Amino acid sequence: MNLNILVNNQPLTAEKGQTILEVLNKNGIKVPTLCHIKDMLPSGACRICLVEQRKTGKLVPSCSQPVEEGMDIITNSPKVNEARKTIIELLLSNHPDDCLYCSRNLNCELQTLSNNYHVRERQVRGVKNNHHLDLSSASIVRDPAKCILCGRCVRVCEETMGISAIDFINRGSNSVVGPAFNKGLNTSSCVNCGQCIVVCPTGALTEKSHIPELLEALNDPKKIVIVQHAPSISVSLAEEFGMETGKDINGIMNAALRKIGFDRVFDTSFSADLTIMEESAELIHRIVNGGVLPMITSCCPGWVKFAEEFYPEFLPHLSTCKSPQQMLGAIIKTHYATTTGINSEDIFSVSIMPCTAKKFEGQRAEMTSKGISNIDAVLTTRELAELIKLYEIDLHNIEPELADSPLGLRSSAGKLFASTGGVMEAAIRTAHYKLTGKELVKFKINEIRGTHGIKEATIKIGDLDLNVAVTSGLQNAKDLLAQVKEGRMDLHFIEIMACPGGCIGGGGQPINSDENALKARMKSIYSIDERESIKVSHKNPEIIDLYNEFLGKPLEEMSHHLLHTTYEERDVLK
Amino acid sequence: MLKEIDIILDEHEGAAREDLIPILQEIQENQGYISENAIVKVGDYLNLPTSKIYGVATFYNQFRFEPKGKHHIQVCRGTACHVLGSSTVLDQLEKHLKTKADQTTRDGMFSIEVVACIGACGLAPVICVDGEFYAKVTSDSIKEIVETYRNKID
Ligand code: SF4
Ligand code: SF4
Ligand code: FES
Numbered sequence: 001m002n003l004n005i006l007v008n009n010q011p012l013t014a015e016k017g018q019t020i021l022e023v024l025n026k027n028g029i030k031v032p033t034l035c036h037i038k039d040m041l042p043s044g045a046c047r048i049c050l051v052e053q054r055k056t057g058k059l060v061p062s063c064s065q066p067v068e069e070g071m072d073i074i075t076n077s078p079k080v081n082e083a084r085k086t087i088i089e090l091l092l093s094n095h096p097d098d099c100l101y102c103s104r105n106l107n108c109e110l111q112t113l114s115n116n117y118h119v120r121e122r123q124v125r126g127v128k129n130n131h132h133l134d135l136s137s138a139s140i141v142r143d144p145a146k147c148i149l150c151g152r153c154v155r156v157c158e159e160t161m162g163i164s165a166i167d168f169i170n171r172g173s174n175s176v177v178g179p180a181f182n183k184g185l186n187t188s189s190c191v192n193c194g195q196c197i198v199v200c201p202t203g204a205l206t207e208k209s210h211i212p213e214l215l216e217a218l219n220d221p222k223k224i225v226i227v228q229h230a231p232s233i234s235v236s237l238a239e240e241f242g243m244e245t246g247k248d249i250n251g252i253m254n255a256a257l258r259k260i261g262f263d264r265v266f267d268t269s270f271s272a273d274l275t276i277m278e279e280s281a282e283l284i285h286r287i288v289n290g291g292v293l294p295m296i297t298s299c300c301p302g303w304v305k306f307a308e309e310f311y312p313e314f315l316p317h318l319s320t321c322k323s324p325q326q327m328l329g330a331i332i333k334t335h336y337a338t339t340t341g342i343n344s345e346d347i348f349s350v351s352i353m354p355c356t357a358k359k360f361e362g363q364r365a366e367m368t369s370k371g372i373s374n375i376d377a378v379l380t381t382r383e384l385a386e387l388i389k390l391y392e393i394d395l396h397n398i399e400p401e402l403a404d405s406p407l408g409l410r411s412s413a414g415k416l417f418a419s420t421g422g423v424m425e426a427a428i429r430t431a432h433y434k435l436t437g438k439e440l441v442k443f444k445i446n447e448i449r450g451t452h453g454i455k456e457a458t459i460k461i462g463d464l465d466l467n468v469a470v471t472s473g474l475q476n477a478k479d480l481l482a483q484v485k486e487g488r489m490d491l492h493f494i495e496i497m498a499c500p501g502g503c504i505g506g507g508g509q510p511i512n513s514d515e516n517a518l519k520a521r522m523k524s525i526y527s528i529d530e531r532e533s534i535k536v537s538h539k540n541p542e543i544i545d546l547y548n549e550f551l552g553k554p555l556e557e558m559s560h561h562l563l564h565t566t567y568e569e570r571d572v573l574k
Numbered sequence: 575m576l577k578e579i580d581i582i583l584d585e586h587e588g589a590a591r592e593d594l595i596p597i598l599q600e601i602q603e604n605q606g607y608i609s610e611n612a613i614v615k616v617g618d619y620l621n622l623p624t625s626k627i628y629g630v631a632t633f634y635n636q637f638r639f640e641p642k643g644k645h646h647i648q649v650c651r652g653t654a655c656h657v658l659g660s661s662t663v664l665d666q667l668e669k670h671l672k673t674k675a676d677q678t679t680r681d682g683m684f685s686i687e688v689v690a691c692i693g694a695c696g697l698a699p700v701i702c703v704d705g706e707f708y709a710k711v712t713s714d715s716i717k718e719i720v721e722t723y724r725n726k727i728d
Contacts (some may be wrong), residue, residue, distance in 0.1 A: 164625050167629035180628040188625065
């Protein structure tokens with residue numbers, strides 16, 4: 001049923017059941033929000049979204065108020081603006097005010113609001129809370145002093161991720177958001193996904209920066225600094241520099257990394273191809289030999305930790321394959337070092353990831369050999385942007401370059417890892433070839449593309465009907481695993497990514513990426529796959545060479561030793 | 575000690591989220607406080623994350639998360655006491671014992687609890703140590719009172 005309302009004296013039609021905010025946004029009318037998250041139930045906590053009902057003069061929160069027939073609303077009356085300004089002043093009353101030193105300077109919703117509403121002096125002087133920085137996590141830094149208690153992180157962690165590592169503690173002016181017992185985040189069930197960071201309006205949640213140690217290595221003449229970049233970085237970095245969302249700037253990024261001083265630039269999509277060689281072999285091995293099925297992917301460190309905490313009974317289902325980051329890390333410090341005559345101790349191995357959990361993964365005990373980590377520093381997409389700015393590199397005016405070879409060439413299948421469903425699609429392509437000796441007639445598997453939370457498909461591989469499922473956003477994974485737990489038997493292979501949409505929606509990606517950004521990045525990845533000619537991992541010439549020269553065959557001794565890993569049940573505060 | 579939590583939970587068979595507060599109250603009554611272990615057990619039992627339970631429990635002033643001290647001091651913050659300066663008294667007490675309201679000193683000797691109104695408004699500001707009332711306390715007298723307990727031989 002359509003409703004007629006008036007907004008700022010303009011007649012608009014609305015649908016019954018919509019909130020005022022939804023109608024306003026649909027019609028291009030802006031209203032500030034803080035506690036609101038699109039597509040989640042409104043919490044109505046912050047009141048910044050107030051609008052005025054003309055007839056009564058009443059202020060109502062637009063994010064939670066449903067539209068009614070004949071409503072007459074003003075979105076920017078003096079009364080509205082005054083009320084919003086007061087709310088901002090109250091939020092600022094106990095805020096640290098150290099914008100210049102904050103990593104979210106110029107990218108902070110509170111700062112923007114106080115600027116937009118002309119807050120020019122401190123009106124309310126509250127007692128500054130003396131909450132401590134929480135540096136306990138390998139990935140996430142919490143600075144509760146900057147928290148404005150909007151609750152977005154709490155909701156994302158609970159509703160999108162199904163984890164609830166953090167919640168509101170205490171009440172009134174003592175309120176703080178934190179893990180149980182207000183302990184360090186490292187004691188909690190937090191999987192380091194960083195989804196809370198990308199929704200936080202302020203600098204209260206940030207990644208643990210690895211830039212300082214990287215700069216030290218770059219300035220150390222003895223160090224050979226090697227970088228790899230994950231499949232999704234080339235399609236998300238552009239946004240940080242005001243370029244078109246989703247634009248693929250792979251070559252420009254390679255050039256920029258060299259200008260910064262990296263000695264070698266490799267592509268994690270290369271080791272994604274390597275992962276596919278191992279993982280498809282493992283899948284076939286499990287199917288042929290009656291191994292544990294469904295097999296579940298293991299490239300996402302958020303999902304892996306989640307499984308170790310909440311689903312230890314599923315650990316035998318996890319592929320033993322290391323993630324592409326860790327596979328390349330292992331190859332760089334072994335085979336690559338030996339063949340190029342570099343002492344592996346002189347290598348500083350860096351990866352650029354869309355992900356904060358990769359920082360945690362890099363530090364896992366399983367990912368070191370003889371006490372040396374395979375990966376020395378992990379930077380998020382955001383940190384890479386910071387680095388490029390620090391070195392004053394003008395991305396608009398440099399020529400694209402290729403990655404270094406070997407370890408820099410990839411198939412488009414490896415690139416697909418960026419998006420939910422991509423690992424699955426790449427694995428199916430290679431598994432089909434390995435099982436039948438023939439390539440798939442149609443590489444693109446539409447059923448497992450796109451942003452849906454759970455996607456399924458059945459693929460005919462010779463006589464085998466391979467049943468697969470793909471899920472992203474750990475709450476969706478929970479729902480899917482519940483089906484398996486309840487006895488669902490048909491699935492052979494499941495891909496799980498912690499972040500909604502997969503790595504393109506990772507917690508290390510640009511702040512405030514919306515659904516459109518996600519779709520643009522996804523489209524960009526698919527069009528690379530459309531365009532390029534090497535569409536399968538097993539045809540990547542550098543992969544073929546690596547097996548011939550060094551690894552032997554997938555799952556054989558050398559691969560097993562370098563490229564596979566183990567998992568362990570984790571006791572955390574759940 | 576932990577046994578009792580299990581017994582309490584057993585008595586709440588079929589309990590759901592709504593029973594969280596009564597369960598926590600019972601545990602506190604039995605154990606004197608809500609331990610980390612208790613929250614973990616309740617979480618397992620009600621299938622609730624520990625962060626949620628801790629969040630709910632800290633929202634209400636009635637719960638404490640440390641065992642009571644050997645001597646338990648209740649400070650009344652009712653209106654009458656407030657008017658006659660109970661907040662300064664509390665401040666002084668916290669400073670003197672180097673601990674905070676609802677917490678326990680490191681040596682386990684004293685714990686402080688803030689209570690709404692003890693119902694002895696005529697004696698304001700009033701505190702109560704191990705069940706004994708002290709009337710018209712001042713910032714100075716409170717230290718003396720506390721020290722007599724410290725040296726008490728039971
Ligand atoms: S990083 Fe992920 S799991 Fe950890 S608190 Fe944030 S949203 Fe929750
Ligand atoms: S940490 Fe950030 S997202 Fe979470 S409540 Fe505070 S301001 Fe909001
Ligand atoms: S955005 Fe509407 S109340 Fe917070």
